[in-house]
Amino acid sequence: MRTDPLFKPVASEVSSTRTVALTFNDQPLSVPAGSSVAAALLMSGISRLRATPVSESPRAPYCMMGVCFECLVEIDGVPNRQSCLIEVREGMRIRSQEGARDLIFQPVNVQTLEVPS
Amino acid sequence: MSQQIQDVTQAQVIVIGGGLVGTAVAYGLSRSGADTVVLDQGDDAFRASRGNFGLVWVQGKGHDLPDYSRWTRSSASRWPGFAEALMADSGIDVQLKQPGGFHMCFSDEELLERQSRLQTLQDALGDYPFQMLDAAELKARLPLIGPAVVGASYTPQDGHVNPLKLLRALHTSAQANGARFHAGVHVDRIDGAPGEFCVTAGQRRFVAPRVVLAAGLGNPGLARQVGLHAPVAPNRGQVLISERVRPFLDYPTINVRQTDEGTVQLGDSMEEVGFDDSTSTEVLAAIARRGVSTFPLLRDVRLIRAWGALRVMSPDGFPIYQQSAQHPGAFVVTCHSGVTLAAAHALRIAPWILGGAMPDELGVFSGERFLTDKVFSHAH
Numbered sequence: 001m002r003t004d005p006l007f008k009p010v011a012s013e014v015s016s017t018r019t020v021a022l023t024f025n026d027q028p029l030s031v032p033a034g035s036s037v038a039a040a041l042l043m044s045g046i047s048r049l050r051a052t053p054v055s056e057s058p059r060a061p062y063c064m065m066g067v068c069f070e071c072l073v074e075i076d077g078v079p080n081r082q083s084c085l086i087e088v089r090e091g092m093r094i095r096s097q098e099g100a101r102d103l104i105f106q107p108v109n110v111q112t113l114e115v116p117s
Numbered sequence: 118m119s120q121q122i123q124d125v126t127q128a129q130v131i132v133i134g135g136g137l138v139g140t141a142v143a144y145g146l147s148r149s150g151a152d153t154v155v156l157d158q159g160d161d162a163f164r165a166s167r168g169n170f171g172l173v174w175v176q177g178k179g180h181d182l183p184d185y186s187r188w189t190r191s192s193a194s195r196w197p198g199f200a201e202a203l204m205a206d207s208g209i210d211v212q213l214k215q216p217g218g219f220h221m222c223f224s225d226e227e228l229l230e231r232q233s234r235l236q237t238l239q240d241a242l243g244d245y246p247f248q249m250l251d252a253a254e255l256k257a258r259l260p261l262i263g264p265a266v267v268g269a270s271y272t273p274q275d276g277h278v279n280p281l282k283l284l285r286a287l288h289t290s291a292q293a294n295g296a297r298f299h300a301g302v303h304v305d306r307i308d309g310a311p312g313e314f315c316v317t318a319g320q321r322r323f324v325a326p327r328v329v330l331a332a333g334l335g336n337p338g339l340a341r342q343v344g345l346h347a348p349v350a351p352n353r354g355q356v357l358i359s360e361r362v363r364p365f366l367d368y369p370t371i372n373v374r375q376t377d378e379g380t381v382q383l384g385d386s387m388e389e390v391g392f393d394d395s396t397s398t399e400v401l402a403a404i405a406r407r408g409v410s411t412f413p414l415l416r417d418v419r420l421i422r423a424w425g426a427l428r429v430m431s432p433d434g435f436p437i438y439q440q441s442a443q444h445p446g447a448f449v450v451t452c453h454s455g456v457t458l459a460a461a462h463a464l465r466i467a468p469w470i471l472g473g474a475m476p477d478e479l480g481v482f483s484g485e486r487f488l489t490d491k492v493f494s495h496a497h
Contacts, residue, residue, distance in 0.1 A: 053361040053379045080360045080419055100361040100379040103414045
């Protein structure tokens, strides 16, 4: 879901005007370099990042500091990633996390991805 | 300087301890119409009820003490009705599932030891169903099992619940039946006079003709004050919690289970490390390794939490149930299987506390059995 963004970068905190290109559910977005995935999505007007595993209700980022696990998304084929803790990168393919991860039927490319340190 | 007593609460029964044991007993008492007060210490207590694994487990228990097996099974067989009663009183579904449970074995020796233990139980009890499964038979039942598992034992009465929902359901159900909860009560003293106990906690006082000690690791000190012996000590278990994943495991096992909401819980460590409920990398790594050996698809699962919690363990590992001879009306109820035994605590212990006969399995569980020089250990 995309709406008018409620979030804007604080001008005094922006060190660069560089942007990176990525996609969310196949929709191309241009977002500020250096921001977290969660912040970039919120600034792009996206507030539904996932559906919960139990009731499938929509969720947006909440704590923005790695505690609440509300901001889970799939990034480059890896499910259930905390988008508030991950910096945007050029070409990232982000998908909303639709319910619980499936361990039995996994995307084929999960094994080949490096885990960012 | 004597403290000014500002507040006196009268009741028929005082239950000291608001965990799974105390609230199960209080639920049973309140359902029987007894005016019950529950005193809960607070978050400074070592709350075993917040850290456990959630199994309703029969398998292998009491192989060296058949009365413990009988007692455990009497609770497991009452669990379906108990869960329905909790649902009716609280509206909370504790997610009881009793499809039977598996204990995985990783060597032939382990498998033989397992078979011998369960056969001993069957010989002692007669009606004690179990199955031993080799790797192929197990694979047919649990297709995702790993090649390191050489076989498993299965007993049909085993199951699991969501232990946090259970604790909440017990609190809500007891209160729906009139039990009164007092939180943040740190008991200083119990004074026993004929026909009356007076529990002092700071400036508060609670008075009743009966008192039940269900305070977990707080029981040894309280028991002493009413002529009981309850030498329980901490035994640490560590637990790993995964991200939520789609259902892949329909049965509880001794070391891996999947909750109703998709979380995978891994555990089954036992350590004697005193009052230390922290975690250690070494033990968590062993738990993870065993979990991945059991179900290799867990290799990629993301872990989101780990914790340690302290079991309330008596020297021989069995519960302590006893009424004080010196102060009749004072009872101790303490065990480390607060989930499995919740139904028995509510439905069989509560009537005993209210003056009924002691359930006949319980004769062997008095605290005096520990007044010997024997040394016990439960680390593995």
